[in-house]
Amino acid sequence: MFTIEHEFDATVVTLVDEPEPGTPPGEDVTVSAFEECITLRQLDPRSGEPVQVTLTMGQVRDLLVALDLPEGVYRREG
Numbered sequence: 186m187f188t189i190e191h192e193f194d195a196t197v198v199t200l201v202d203e204p205e206p207g208t209p210p211g212e213d214v215t216v217s218a219f220e221e222c223i224t225l226r227q228l229d230p231r232s233g234e235p236v237q238v239t240l241t242m243g244q245v246r247d248l249l250v251a252l253d254l255p256e257g258v259y260r261r262e263g
Contacts, residue, residue, distance in 0.1 A: 195219045 186201040196218045202211040215226045223245050226237045240248070247261055 186203055188199045190197045198216045200214040204210050212228045212230055217224045223240045224237055226235055229236050
């Protein structure tokens with residue numbers, strides 16, 4: 186399950202884990218898409234503190250391409 190919210194400066198998608206029966210759920214992941222970057226935020230269950238990762242738009246483009254490629258080392262041209 187996920188939610189989508191459009192805020193002033195970002196689109197925010199929250200990914201809610203829906204595990205298989207008998208499996209504990211993972212922490213929700215909040216993805217905020219800004220003009221210049223994407224942030225991923227998740228609560229660390231051990232410390233109770235949020236952890237944030239910021240991807241540049243170039244890293245996001247690389248990730249999208251990488252999802253469809255086999256193992257290897259690649260460099261995106263352009």
